[in-house]
Amino acid sequence: MINDFNYLKPGTLKEALAMYAEHDDCKVICGGQSLLIIMRQGMIAPEYLLDIKHVDELNYIKFDKKGGLKIGATTTHHAVEKSDVVKANYPALVAMENKLASIQVRNWGTICGNLAHADPAGDPAPVLIALKANIKVGSAKGERTMALDEFFVDYFETALQKGELVLEIQVPVPQPKTGTAYQKFNLLESDMGIVGVAASITLNGNKKCKEAKIVLGNAGPIPKRSKRAEEFLAGKALNDDVFTEAGKIASEECEPVADIHASEEYRKHLISVLTKRILKKAYEEARG
Numbered sequence: 024m025i026n027d028f029n030y031l032k033p034g035t036l037k038e039a040l041a042m043y044a045e046h047d048d049c050k051v052i053c054g055g056q057s058l059l060i061i062m063r064q065g066m067i068a069p070e071y072l073l074d075i076k077h078v079d080e081l082n083y084i085k086f087d088k089k090g091g092l093k094i095g096a097t098t099t100h101h102a103v104e105k106s107d108v109v110k111a112n113y114p115a116l117v118a119m120e121n122k123l124a125s126i127q128v129r130n131w132g133t134i135c136g137n138l139a140h141a142d143p144a145g146d147p148a149p150v151l152i153a154l155k156a157n158i159k160v161g162s163a164k165g166e167r168t169m170a171l172d173e174f175f176v177d178y179f180e181t182a183l184q185k186g187e188l189v190l191e192i193q194v195p196v197p198q199p200k201t202g203t204a205y206q207k208f209n210l211l212e213s214d215m216g217i218v219g220v221a222a223s224i225t226l227n228g229n230k231k232c233k234e235a236k237i238v239l240g241n242a243g244p245i246p247k248r249s250k251r252a253e254e255f256l257a258g259k260a261l262n263d264d265v266f267t268e269a270g271k272i273a274s275e276e277c278e279p280v281a282d283i284h285a286s287e288e289y290r291k292h293l294i295s296v297l298t299k300r301i302l303k304k305a306y307e308e309a310r311g
């Protein structure tokens with residue numbers, strides 16, 4: 024059962040920020056695909072719900088060759104999945120969205136809501152961090168932008184301050200000869216991953232790694248970069264043995280916890296296998 028709450032429905036961003044500043048014990052709702060579950064479970068019972076779903080000025084996907092991709096806060100997963108510019112320039116994002124939840128959830132839930140929820144098993148964060156995304160947040164006092172890497176603080180906790188909304192995801196144009204890939208391991212189709220791995224590789228020439236990003240999902244409290252594995256790959260000629268070793272390093276570096284779905288050891292094993300697999304996929308994509 025959901026406790027009673029007061030419903031706030033701003034029509035513009037300015038109104039939304041003013042309402043959010045004005046009301047204590049207020050939770051933002053957009054698609055409600057994560058929030059309503061925890062409200063129904065009685066885990067939270069806010070006095071106010073600020074519904075930003077109808078703030079149309081935050082519903083956009085923009086792209087240009089200089090500034091890259093910008094996704095507004097009320098843009099649904101489905102809009103990202105179906106966007107031609109996303110398909111053409113960030114295929115890994117589309118592949119990730121295709122496997123996120125069901126079409127019903129994607130039709131209503133938002134990619135920014137997913138990030139704000141900060142579930143360590145969330146699919147978008149690892150891919151977006153591998154793509155070097157930034158996140159723009161703002162309150163009635165002003166706006167700030169940070170690397171998405173710095174947005175996650177702990178389990179279900181972000182760097183958002185009181186009165187701040189997520190406003191936009193910003194993804195730069197990938198460097199030439201870059202490939203990005205993501206895979207989660209899940210027992211049920213369209214469910215959260217037991218673990219997930221995103222990787223991005225930029226090549227120097229045809230074989231040598233100029234730069235690598237490896238981001239592990241559900242392998243610790245927040246989406247975690249495997250910096251040791253990234254350093255290991257930089258400058259190396261890439262092949263299966265190198266990917267295997269990078270997978271081993273990533274599995275040593277992650278800090279998964281056991282739950283009803285999998286033990287810590289099994290998660291570490293999966294991280295090692297998926298990292299190898301996904302690095303190879305990113306490499307092949309980078310080679311074109």
Ligand SMILES: Cc1cc2nc3c(=O)[nH]c(=O)nc-3n(C[C@H](O)[C@H](O)[C@H](O)COP(=O)(O)OP(=O)(O)OC[C@H]3O[C@@H](n4cnc5c(N)ncnc54)[C@H](O)[C@@H]3O)c2cc1C
Nearest residue numbers: 053054055056057058124132133136137139145146189214
């Ligand atoms: C059946 C089911 C299956 C799912 N499977 C997956 C899956 O496979 N992979 C996956 O990653 N996710 C999955 N999810 C979760 C879901 O994708 C997202 O978490 C959801 O889309 C969040 O977006 P929303 O707009 O619904 O957010 P809401 O539920 O409205 O909000 C979520 C949280 O974010 C906050 N919030 C929302 N928007 C903002 C904003 N602009 N600024 C500040 N705070 C904000 C809210 O206050 C709340 O704390 C699943 C959900 C369901 C119900």
